Amino acid sequence: xxxxxxxxxxxxxxxxxxxxxxxxxxxxxxxxxxxxxxxxxxxxxxxxxxxxxxxxxxxxxxxxxxxxxxxxxxxxxxxxxxxxxxxxxxxxxxxxxxxxxxxxxxxxxxxxxxxxxxxxxxxxxxxxxxxxxxxxxxxxxxxxxxxxxxxxxxxxxxxxxxxxxxxxxxxxxxxxxxxxxxxxxxxxxxxxxxxxxxxxxxxxxxxxxxxxxxxxxxxxxxxxxxxxxxxxxxxxxxxxx
Amino acid sequence: xxxxxxxxxxxxxxxxxxxxxxxxxxxxxxxxxxxxxxxxxxxxxxxxxxxxxxxxxxxxxxxxxxxxxxxxxxxxxxxxxxxxxxxxxxxxxxxxxxxxxxxxxxxxxxxxxxxxxxxxxxxxxxx
Numbered sequence: 001x002x003x004x005x006x007x008x009x010x011x012x013x014x015x016x017x018x019x020x021x022x023x024x025x026x027x028x029x030x031x032x033x034x035x036x037x038x039x040x041x042x043x044x045x046x047x048x049x050x051x052x053x054x055x056x057x058x059x060x061x062x063x064x065x066x067x068x069x070x071x072x073x074x075x076x077x078x079x080x081x082x083x084x085x086x087x088x089x090x091x092x093x094x095x096x097x098x099x100x101x102x103x104x105x106x107x108x109x110x111x112x113x114x115x116x117x118x119x120x121x122x123x124x125x126x127x128x129x130x131x132x133x134x135x136x137x138x139x140x141x142x143x144x145x146x147x148x149x150x151x152x153x154x155x156x157x158x159x160x161x162x163x164x165x166x167x168x169x170x171x172x173x174x175x176x177x178x179x180x181x182x183x184x185x186x187x188x189x190x191x192x193x194x195x196x197x198x199x200x201x202x203x204x205x206x207x208x209x210x211x212x213x214x215x216x217x218x219x220x221x222x223x224x225x226x227x228x229x230x231x232x233x234x235x236x237x238x239x240x241x
Numbered sequence: 242x243x244x245x246x247x248x249x250x251x252x253x254x255x256x257x258x259x260x261x262x263x264x265x266x267x268x269x270x271x272x273x274x275x276x277x278x279x280x281x282x283x284x285x286x287x288x289x290x291x292x293x294x295x296x297x298x299x300x301x302x303x304x305x306x307x308x309x310x311x312x313x314x315x316x317x318x319x320x321x322x323x324x325x326x327x328x329x330x331x332x333x334x335x336x337x338x339x340x341x342x343x344x345x346x347x348x349x350x351x352x353x354x355x356x357x358x359x360x361x362x363x364x365x366x367x368x
Binding site: 057076 | 346349
Protein backbone atom coordinates (compact mmCIF):
# COMPACT_ATOMS: atom_id res chain seq x y z
CA UNK A 1 0.00 0.00 0.00
CA UNK A 2 1.33 3.47 -0.85
CA UNK A 3 -1.08 6.21 0.11
CA UNK A 4 0.59 9.20 -1.52
CA UNK A 5 -1.88 11.68 -0.05
CA UNK A 6 -1.23 10.70 3.54
CA UNK A 7 1.61 11.52 5.87
CA UNK A 8 2.10 9.71 9.15
CA UNK A 9 3.84 11.91 11.69
CA UNK A 10 5.46 10.51 14.79
CA UNK A 11 6.46 12.90 17.52
CA UNK A 12 9.55 11.61 19.28
CA UNK A 13 11.57 12.61 22.30
CA UNK A 14 14.18 10.09 23.39
CA UNK A 15 12.43 6.99 22.06
CA UNK A 16 15.30 4.99 20.59
CA UNK A 17 14.07 1.86 22.41
CA UNK A 18 10.46 2.01 21.21
CA UNK A 19 10.80 3.59 17.78
CA UNK A 20 12.01 0.53 15.84
CA UNK A 21 8.89 -1.46 16.73
CA UNK A 22 6.62 1.48 15.91
CA UNK A 23 8.19 2.03 12.50
CA UNK A 24 8.18 -1.67 11.78
CA UNK A 25 4.47 -1.93 12.59
CA UNK A 26 3.65 1.08 10.46
CA UNK A 27 5.38 -0.52 7.52
CA UNK A 28 3.47 -3.72 8.19
CA UNK A 29 0.02 -2.09 8.32
CA UNK A 30 0.49 0.94 6.09
CA UNK A 31 3.00 -0.23 3.51
CA UNK A 32 4.89 2.54 1.79
CA UNK A 33 2.79 5.40 3.19
CA UNK A 34 5.14 8.26 4.01
CA UNK A 35 6.33 8.66 7.55
CA UNK A 36 7.93 11.75 9.08
CA UNK A 37 9.57 11.44 12.47
CA UNK A 38 9.53 14.76 14.27
CA UNK A 39 12.44 14.72 16.65
CA UNK A 40 11.82 17.16 19.48
CA UNK A 41 15.40 17.60 20.56
CA UNK A 42 16.15 14.01 21.49
CA UNK A 43 19.47 13.43 23.19
CA UNK A 44 19.58 9.68 22.62
CA UNK A 45 19.84 7.80 19.37
CA UNK A 46 16.23 8.33 18.25
CA UNK A 47 17.26 10.23 15.12
CA UNK A 48 19.78 7.60 14.07
CA UNK A 49 17.26 4.82 14.69
CA UNK A 50 14.63 6.60 12.60
CA UNK A 51 17.07 7.23 9.77
CA UNK A 52 18.33 3.66 9.83
CA UNK A 53 14.75 2.49 9.38
CA UNK A 54 14.40 4.79 6.42
CA UNK A 55 12.02 7.36 7.91
CA UNK A 56 12.15 11.04 6.99
CA UNK A 57 13.41 12.94 10.03
CA UNK A 58 12.72 16.55 10.93
CA UNK A 59 14.85 17.54 13.88
CA UNK A 60 14.00 20.50 16.03
CA UNK A 61 17.20 22.09 17.37
CA UNK A 62 16.07 21.71 21.00
CA UNK A 63 13.09 20.42 22.95
CA UNK A 64 10.16 22.71 22.21
CA UNK A 65 7.20 20.74 23.52
CA UNK A 66 4.94 17.96 22.30
CA UNK A 67 2.42 20.31 20.71
CA UNK A 68 5.08 22.24 18.83
CA UNK A 69 6.62 19.03 17.52
CA UNK A 70 3.24 17.94 16.20
CA UNK A 71 2.68 21.34 14.64
CA UNK A 72 6.04 21.06 12.90
CA UNK A 73 4.74 17.86 11.37
CA UNK A 74 1.51 19.56 10.27
CA UNK A 75 3.42 22.39 8.63
CA UNK A 76 5.66 19.88 6.88
CA UNK A 77 2.57 18.07 5.61
CA UNK A 78 1.05 21.27 4.24
CA UNK A 79 4.27 22.40 2.60
CA UNK A 80 4.58 19.05 0.86
CA UNK A 81 1.02 18.86 -0.37
CA UNK A 82 -0.38 16.04 1.75
CA UNK A 83 -4.15 15.85 2.08
CA UNK A 84 -4.31 13.73 5.23
CA UNK A 85 -2.19 13.39 8.32
CA UNK A 86 -2.14 10.68 10.94
CA UNK A 87 -0.32 11.47 14.15
CA UNK A 88 0.84 8.99 16.71
CA UNK A 89 3.35 8.87 19.51
CA UNK A 90 6.73 7.27 19.21
CA UNK A 91 6.61 5.51 22.55
CA UNK A 92 4.61 2.53 21.32
CA UNK A 93 1.36 3.39 23.08
CA UNK A 94 -0.54 3.83 19.84
CA UNK A 95 -1.15 0.73 17.76
CA UNK A 96 -0.36 1.29 14.06
CA UNK A 97 -2.92 -1.40 13.24
CA UNK A 98 -5.58 1.24 13.93
CA UNK A 99 -4.18 3.86 11.57
CA UNK A 100 -6.36 2.78 8.66
CA UNK A 101 -9.44 2.84 10.86
CA UNK A 102 -8.86 6.47 11.85
CA UNK A 103 -7.91 7.44 8.32
CA UNK A 104 -11.09 5.88 7.02
CA UNK A 105 -13.18 8.23 9.15
CA UNK A 106 -11.68 11.40 7.67
CA UNK A 107 -11.32 10.06 4.13
CA UNK A 108 -14.99 9.11 4.04
CA UNK A 109 -15.89 12.66 5.01
CA UNK A 110 -17.51 11.68 8.31
CA UNK A 111 -15.29 14.11 10.17
CA UNK A 112 -12.38 16.48 9.78
CA UNK A 113 -10.58 14.97 12.76
CA UNK A 114 -10.79 11.36 13.89
CA UNK A 115 -9.65 10.83 17.47
CA UNK A 116 -8.63 7.37 18.59
CA UNK A 117 -10.36 6.66 21.87
CA UNK A 118 -9.05 4.00 24.15
CA UNK A 119 -12.31 3.96 26.11
CA UNK A 120 -14.95 3.41 23.45
CA UNK A 121 -14.49 -0.35 23.67
CA UNK A 122 -13.35 -2.51 26.55
CA UNK A 123 -9.63 -2.42 26.74
CA UNK A 124 -6.73 -3.81 28.69
CA UNK A 125 -5.37 -0.27 29.05
CA UNK A 126 -5.93 0.83 32.62
CA UNK A 127 -4.65 4.28 33.58
CA UNK A 128 -4.01 5.17 37.19
CA UNK A 129 -6.83 6.54 39.30
CA UNK A 130 -5.65 10.14 39.20
CA UNK A 131 -5.11 10.09 35.45
CA UNK A 132 -8.44 8.44 34.84
CA UNK A 133 -10.20 10.98 37.03
CA UNK A 134 -8.57 13.81 35.11
CA UNK A 135 -9.52 12.29 31.77
CA UNK A 136 -13.12 11.81 32.92
CA UNK A 137 -13.32 15.38 34.16
CA UNK A 138 -12.08 16.88 30.92
CA UNK A 139 -14.17 14.44 28.89
CA UNK A 140 -17.26 15.71 30.70
CA UNK A 141 -16.26 19.33 30.15
CA UNK A 142 -15.56 18.88 26.45
CA UNK A 143 -18.72 16.77 25.96
CA UNK A 144 -20.80 19.49 27.59
CA UNK A 145 -19.31 22.29 25.53
CA UNK A 146 -19.23 20.48 22.20
CA UNK A 147 -22.44 18.52 22.68
CA UNK A 148 -20.60 15.40 21.53
CA UNK A 149 -19.92 12.45 23.85
CA UNK A 150 -16.14 12.65 24.10
CA UNK A 151 -14.59 9.71 25.93
CA UNK A 152 -10.86 10.34 25.43
CA UNK A 153 -10.02 14.06 25.46
CA UNK A 154 -6.26 13.54 25.74
CA UNK A 155 -5.67 11.09 22.91
CA UNK A 156 -2.77 12.00 20.67
CA UNK A 157 -3.71 9.30 18.15
CA UNK A 158 -5.57 11.25 15.48
CA UNK A 159 -6.20 11.47 11.79
CA UNK A 160 -6.84 14.82 10.17
CA UNK A 161 -7.87 16.11 6.80
CA UNK A 162 -6.20 19.11 5.21
CA UNK A 163 -8.71 21.59 6.62
CA UNK A 164 -7.94 20.45 10.13
CA UNK A 165 -4.20 20.39 9.47
CA UNK A 166 -4.38 23.99 8.29
CA UNK A 167 -6.20 24.95 11.46
CA UNK A 168 -3.67 23.12 13.62
CA UNK A 169 -0.88 25.26 12.16
CA UNK A 170 -2.40 28.30 13.84
CA UNK A 171 -0.32 30.22 16.38
CA UNK A 172 -3.03 29.40 18.90
CA UNK A 173 -2.24 25.69 18.77
CA UNK A 174 -0.78 24.82 22.18
CA UNK A 175 2.94 24.16 22.11
CA UNK A 176 2.89 21.99 25.22
CA UNK A 177 -0.24 19.87 25.72
CA UNK A 178 -2.80 20.03 22.91
CA UNK A 179 -5.69 18.13 24.45
CA UNK A 180 -9.20 19.07 25.54
CA UNK A 181 -8.72 22.73 24.64
CA UNK A 182 -7.99 21.83 21.03
CA UNK A 183 -11.15 19.71 20.77
CA UNK A 184 -13.12 22.72 21.96
CA UNK A 185 -11.33 24.95 19.45
CA UNK A 186 -12.33 22.54 16.66
CA UNK A 187 -15.92 22.80 17.75
CA UNK A 188 -15.81 26.59 17.86
CA UNK A 189 -14.48 26.96 14.33
CA UNK A 190 -16.91 24.41 12.93
CA UNK A 191 -14.55 21.52 12.25
CA UNK A 192 -16.09 18.08 12.85
CA UNK A 193 -14.56 15.64 15.25
CA UNK A 194 -15.43 11.97 15.69
CA UNK A 195 -14.01 9.32 17.96
CA UNK A 196 -13.15 5.83 16.83
CA UNK A 197 -12.15 2.94 19.11
CA UNK A 198 -8.47 2.10 19.17
CA UNK A 199 -6.30 -0.13 21.27
CA UNK A 200 -3.67 1.57 23.33
CA UNK A 201 -0.88 0.21 25.40
CA UNK A 202 0.69 1.64 28.50
CA UNK A 203 4.10 3.20 27.92
CA UNK A 204 6.50 0.24 27.78
CA UNK A 205 8.80 1.96 30.24
CA UNK A 206 5.97 3.08 32.48
CA UNK A 207 6.62 6.73 31.67
CA UNK A 208 3.77 9.24 31.80
CA UNK A 209 3.70 12.64 30.16
CA UNK A 210 2.49 14.19 33.37
CA UNK A 211 3.97 13.25 36.69
CA UNK A 212 4.47 14.86 40.07
CA UNK A 213 4.03 18.62 40.04
CA UNK A 214 3.61 18.42 36.30
CA UNK A 215 0.08 17.13 36.92
CA UNK A 216 -0.77 20.30 38.86
CA UNK A 217 0.59 22.49 36.08
CA UNK A 218 -1.29 20.45 33.47
CA UNK A 219 -4.59 20.86 35.33
CA UNK A 220 -4.03 24.59 35.79
CA UNK A 221 -2.96 25.08 32.20
CA UNK A 222 -5.83 23.06 30.75
CA UNK A 223 -8.49 24.89 32.75
CA UNK A 224 -6.98 28.25 31.83
CA UNK A 225 -6.66 27.28 28.19
CA UNK A 226 -10.26 26.04 28.00
CA UNK A 227 -11.41 29.27 29.65
CA UNK A 228 -9.47 31.39 27.18
CA UNK A 229 -10.72 29.37 24.19
CA UNK A 230 -14.29 29.94 25.32
CA UNK A 231 -13.62 33.66 25.56
CA UNK A 232 -12.19 33.86 22.06
CA UNK A 233 -14.66 34.46 19.31
CA UNK A 234 -14.96 32.10 16.38
CA UNK A 235 -13.65 34.86 14.16
CA UNK A 236 -10.59 35.36 16.31
CA UNK A 237 -9.82 31.62 16.26
CA UNK A 238 -10.17 31.48 12.48
CA UNK A 239 -8.19 34.69 11.96
CA UNK A 240 -5.11 33.28 13.70
CA UNK A 241 -4.70 30.63 11.02
CA UNK B 242 12.72 64.92 54.91
CA UNK B 243 16.08 64.90 56.73
CA UNK B 244 18.90 66.13 54.49
CA UNK B 245 20.79 62.83 54.81
CA UNK B 246 17.81 60.85 53.51
CA UNK B 247 17.35 63.37 50.75
CA UNK B 248 20.97 63.07 49.76
CA UNK B 249 20.85 59.24 49.82
CA UNK B 250 17.71 59.12 47.69
CA UNK B 251 19.16 61.56 45.18
CA UNK B 252 22.48 59.73 44.91
CA UNK B 253 20.84 56.31 44.48
CA UNK B 254 18.44 57.64 41.88
CA UNK B 255 21.20 59.28 39.89
CA UNK B 256 23.30 56.11 40.13
CA UNK B 257 20.36 54.07 38.84
CA UNK B 258 19.81 56.37 35.88
CA UNK B 259 23.50 56.44 35.03
CA UNK B 260 23.70 52.60 35.26
CA UNK B 261 20.76 52.22 32.92
CA UNK B 262 22.24 54.66 30.42
CA UNK B 263 25.56 52.86 30.56
CA UNK B 264 23.89 49.48 29.98
CA UNK B 265 22.13 50.93 26.96
CA UNK B 266 25.36 52.48 25.70
CA UNK B 267 27.14 49.12 25.94
CA UNK B 268 24.31 47.38 24.14
CA UNK B 269 23.48 45.17 27.12
CA UNK B 270 20.06 46.71 27.52
CA UNK B 271 17.91 47.58 24.57
CA UNK B 272 16.41 51.06 24.47
CA UNK B 273 12.91 49.66 24.19
CA UNK B 274 13.31 47.93 27.55
CA UNK B 275 15.19 50.76 29.24
CA UNK B 276 12.56 53.48 29.24
CA UNK B 277 10.53 52.00 32.06
CA UNK B 278 13.60 51.89 34.29
CA UNK B 279 14.73 55.38 33.36
CA UNK B 280 11.30 56.68 34.32
CA UNK B 281 11.57 54.74 37.58
CA UNK B 282 14.91 56.37 38.25
CA UNK B 283 13.57 59.86 37.60
CA UNK B 284 10.48 59.24 39.70
CA UNK B 285 12.65 58.06 42.57
CA UNK B 286 14.75 61.22 42.20
CA UNK B 287 11.68 63.46 42.11
CA UNK B 288 10.13 61.69 45.08
CA UNK B 289 13.34 61.95 47.04
CA UNK B 290 13.92 65.61 46.31
CA UNK B 291 10.34 66.85 46.53
CA UNK B 292 8.53 65.48 49.56
CA UNK B 293 5.49 67.56 48.65
CA UNK B 294 4.94 65.21 45.68
CA UNK B 295 4.77 62.18 47.93
CA UNK B 296 2.49 63.99 50.38
CA UNK B 297 0.12 64.89 47.53
CA UNK B 298 -0.02 61.26 46.41
CA UNK B 299 -0.59 60.10 49.97
CA UNK B 300 -3.40 62.61 50.36
CA UNK B 301 -5.03 61.39 47.14
CA UNK B 302 -4.82 57.77 48.29
CA UNK B 303 -6.04 58.70 51.75
CA UNK B 304 -2.96 57.64 53.64
CA UNK B 305 -1.03 59.60 56.25
CA UNK B 306 2.06 57.44 56.05
CA UNK B 307 4.20 58.70 53.17
CA UNK B 308 6.74 55.94 53.74
CA UNK B 309 4.11 53.25 53.30
CA UNK B 310 2.78 55.00 50.21
CA UNK B 311 6.24 55.12 48.69
CA UNK B 312 6.70 51.40 49.37
CA UNK B 313 3.31 50.61 47.88
CA UNK B 314 4.07 52.61 44.74
CA UNK B 315 7.46 50.92 44.43
CA UNK B 316 5.96 47.42 44.74
CA UNK B 317 3.18 48.28 42.30
CA UNK B 318 5.74 49.53 39.84
CA UNK B 319 7.71 46.26 40.17
CA UNK B 320 4.54 44.29 39.48
CA UNK B 321 3.93 46.29 36.32
CA UNK B 322 7.55 45.97 35.25
CA UNK B 323 7.38 42.20 35.69
CA UNK B 324 4.16 42.02 33.74
CA UNK B 325 5.80 43.99 30.96
CA UNK B 326 8.74 41.56 30.99
CA UNK B 327 6.40 38.57 30.97
CA UNK B 328 4.62 39.82 27.85
CA UNK B 329 7.96 40.36 26.15
CA UNK B 330 9.14 36.88 27.14
CA UNK B 331 5.91 35.36 25.83
CA UNK B 332 6.37 37.10 22.51
CA UNK B 333 10.00 36.01 22.27
CA UNK B 334 9.11 32.42 23.20
CA UNK B 335 6.64 32.33 20.36
CA UNK B 336 9.19 33.67 17.90
CA UNK B 337 11.79 31.14 19.06
CA UNK B 338 9.27 28.33 18.65
CA UNK B 339 8.57 29.35 15.07
CA UNK B 340 12.28 29.78 14.35
CA UNK B 341 12.97 26.30 15.70
CA UNK B 342 10.40 24.89 13.27
CA UNK B 343 11.97 26.75 10.36
CA UNK B 344 15.44 25.52 11.32
CA UNK B 345 14.08 21.98 11.42
CA UNK B 346 12.63 22.41 7.92
CA UNK B 347 15.86 23.85 6.58
CA UNK B 348 17.88 20.97 8.03
CA UNK B 349 15.37 18.48 6.72
CA UNK B 350 15.56 20.02 3.25
CA UNK B 351 19.29 19.44 3.14
CA UNK B 352 18.96 15.87 4.33
CA UNK B 353 16.29 14.96 1.76
CA UNK B 354 19.05 14.86 -0.83
CA UNK B 355 20.48 11.84 0.96
CA UNK B 356 18.93 8.39 1.10
CA UNK B 357 16.60 9.36 3.96
CA UNK B 358 12.90 8.81 3.43
CA UNK B 359 13.19 6.38 0.56
CA UNK B 360 12.09 3.34 2.62
CA UNK B 361 8.72 4.99 3.26
CA UNK B 362 7.35 6.01 -0.11
CA UNK B 363 10.23 8.25 -1.21
CA UNK B 364 9.97 11.95 -2.02
CA UNK B 365 6.60 13.45 -2.84
CA UNK B 366 6.23 16.33 -5.23
CA UNK B 367 4.69 19.45 -3.79
CA UNK B 368 1.02 19.73 -4.56
